[in-house]
Amino acid sequence: MHNDIEYVLFTEEQIKTRVREMGAEITRRYAGEEPLFVGVLKGSFVFMADLVRCVDLKCSVDFMAVSSYGSGTTSSGQVRINKDLGHDIEGKHVVIVEDILDSGTTLHYLLKYLANRGPASLAVYTLLDKPERRKKEVKTEMSGFTIPDAFVVGYGLDYDEKYRNLPYIGVLKPEVYGK
């Protein structure tokens, strides 16, 4: 598995340090509130698990599963909800937790979808941000790392459903795509 990685972009230690900073920021921002963390499956599951343990507040956790289909020639990809929330979010402070913000299609749709349900507030915390690829504008509260336009795996992120269990984030060797 490690042989398929061209180079490591962020080590386990670097990620840990940054996730702690993000958790501390959330703890400050939501002091006195009980936020609901909403993880976007599947990519966010590792980040979510580490992030909430760095948040020193009473809070709850839920997940949504979405898939996005780019239409190829236009900038408006279609997004489908595969698993919706089990919580009513009306009046709640909702914190969306995402692994990576790429074209913005997924989060743009999700923000509109959730805003319709009357949350007290809605904020996005993403671990990675690839601004060069953006097609839809998405306002994020905080992102862990800004990265160049490369396909990355590990720490929840996959290629063909694999590499999610790598403890670091790395760039795949080009020949892996051809296999």
Ligand code: IMP
């Ligand atoms: P968006 O809708 O284009 O912003 O896509 C976001 C989703 O695409 C993420 O939640 C990831 O699942 C996936 N994705 C985008 N870039 C990468 C990458 O570099 N590695 C792995 N998955 C990615």
Ligand code: MG
């Ligand atoms: Mg994915």
